[in-house]
Amino acid sequence: MDPAIYEAGLTVAAGFFMLSFVLTIYRIVVGPNSIDRLLGLDATVSMIQCSMATYICWSLDTTVSNFMMVIALLGFISxxxxxxxxxxxxA
Structure with a gap:
């Protein structure tokens, strides 16, 4: 695969992650009830995991995989x- 195409795809993915972060932060702040805020926080945890996976693909550095596991466990428990x-x- 051409490295320029690979990097362009990762850049597009990072841009979509930034847009989705902004939208979920808006949902957390404006959410009319606590379930909307909980879903926003859960989506944020998922996006952090996906962003870390994108970082792994971009830098070819797998040291953040432990951080991904901790974030997954904390998101599940919360x-x-x-x-x-x-x-x-x-009520």
């Missing part, structure tokens, strides 16, 4: 704990 102890917003 989603489960909030879903377990959540009460209705109006």
């Amino acid at each position: 989603s489960v704990s909030v879903a377990r102890f959540r009460k209705r917003d109006g």
Whole structure:
């Protein structure tokens, strides 16, 4: 594969990640209830993982794979704990 095409594809992916980060941060800030905010945070965790995978492809450095695993575990635990102890917003 041509390195210029490879780098252009990674640049496009990074641009889409930046756009999606902005949209989910907007959802976290403006979200009308706590479930919308929780989904925004969960999406942010997923995008951080995908951004780290893109970084691995870009730099060919796999040392951040441990960071990806920690982020995945923290995102899972936080989603489960909030879903377990959540009460209705109006009550």
